[in-house]
């Protein structure tokens with residue numbers, strides 16, 4: 001589904017990713033772990049086309065997207081749940097969700113998409129006319145995920161979906177991610193909450209200072225000293 | 235009596251101000267381009283109507299078949315260039331002010347700086363008016379108000395209810411995320427600016443129905459219409475409509491009660507006061523941009 005090869009990314013002259021190579025196979029959930037500043041968001045943004053200064057190869061479903069702007073990457077079925085949610089605060093929940101279905105292939109079936117999102121997050125149905133900016137943090141996270149699902153993605157990129165959420169909300173969000181994955185969507189899940197991430201994912205990568213510092217199945221990573229040391233700080 | 239008549243006329247006049255302001259407001263709010271060239275396009279629209287109606291001996295409304303597509307293309311082309319050159323918000327103000335001067339000067343060269351008015355035989359509306367009780371409403375003003383209302387409310391519905399409208403609002407709020415959901419900034423920017431150009435053609439036509447034209451009028455619009463843009467709240471169409479009506483009402487009533495010369499003074503004092511009290515615009519609920 002997603003193949004990243006030798007990906008470098010830069011902020012001006014400062015390099016943030018160094019030769020990152022990783023894969024997400026069809027229908028898989030893959031976790032990306034790492035401490036603050038490891039380069040996780042840079043990775044997500046580079047794949048989504050939101051980070052312009054990048055080089056290397058990124059292919060989605062066999063098509064190279066490394067040089068494409070975000071709106072073209074979206075056409076290939078990539079949807080993003082960005083760090084900090086980034087819902088459109090002045091637009092209603094309904095409008096935020098409809099916006100998710102902007103891309104041509106999703107727009108035709110936006111009603112089906114709404115039903116699907118409302119089934120996963122019934123709370124969004126109750127909030128449909130409310131401005132997104134007035135939702136609680138957890139509700140905004142649901143909306144950000146719902147908006148991404150409206151795009152009918154084949155690859156979903158999630159950047160720290162549990163950030164700032166109460167444990168109950170986090171449970172709900174992770175259940176939703178697993179439900180989405182069960183429907184066949186491939187997921188790249190960036191998290192600092194190692195336990196939950198490895199529970200949801202079958203495999204994972206450890207990112208440290210912009211480089212892949214480890215990889216393995218969830219069980220292997222859970223047992224790994226490197227992960228324990230670099231992410232949990234033990 | 236005369237005050238009430240003035241108030242009603244002012245309200246009608248405000249519709250045209252609002253239509254002129256709507257284009258500036260939306261391109262500012264969504265594209266972050268402060269397009270003073272918009273006033274140049276209104277001027278061009280007015281002169282196109284004047285020229286074609288006179289040359290073809292047709293009803294001025296018919297001239298829209300030429301002026302609307304022409305301004306649509308011009309507006310879109312300008313935005314394409316702004317986008318290509320990555321013009322910033324502040325630079326757009328300077329560049330489009332320059333363009334406005336170029337347009338005004340070119341119009342002077344082509345049509346002279348003298349006042350020009352459509353001949354009565356091509357402009358059936360010029361001298362007609364509708365009498366309601368003791369009040370008199372000139373047909374051009376009524377027409378301008380009705381069409382302005384239709385265009386603004388139509389545009390408002392498009393922004394609220396359609397995919398392209400939501401895309402424009404989303405783009406105004408968060409550009410990168412909008413892009414991540416498939417919104418091509420160049421395409422929607424050019425489309426929006428083209429539609430905005432078309433509204434300039436309509437506003438120009440409406441202005442030419444009731445008024446003699448002179449190139450310097452573009453600078454007069456600039457002051458009043460800019461006030462409407464700010465008061466209405468940048469990017470807010472319904473607010474712009476309300477602000478247009480308010481500004482029209484205020485300047486018309488002050489002209490009658492005090493004197494025409496005091497109108498700008500009172501108007502701009504009111505605006506300064508309004509901006510101090512409500513910097514986000516008079517009619518906006520929760521500032522969004």
Ligand SMILES: Nc1ncnc2c1ncn2[C@@H]1O[C@H](COP(=O)(O)OP(=O)(O)OP(=O)(O)O)[C@@H](O)[C@H]1O
Pocket residue numbers: 011014016034035036037038039040041042043083192
């Ligand atoms: N806009 C920016 N300009 C310059 N450097 C940046 C910028 N954003 C991030 N960086 C740097 O790039 C590196 C990777 O940042 P990134 O945001 O990808 O980390 P992260 O793993 O997502 O961290 P967090 O867990 O805090 O979200 C960091 O060293 C950071 O300082």
Ligand SMILES: [Mg+2]
Pocket residue numbers: 040041042083159160
């Ligand atoms: Mg991050």
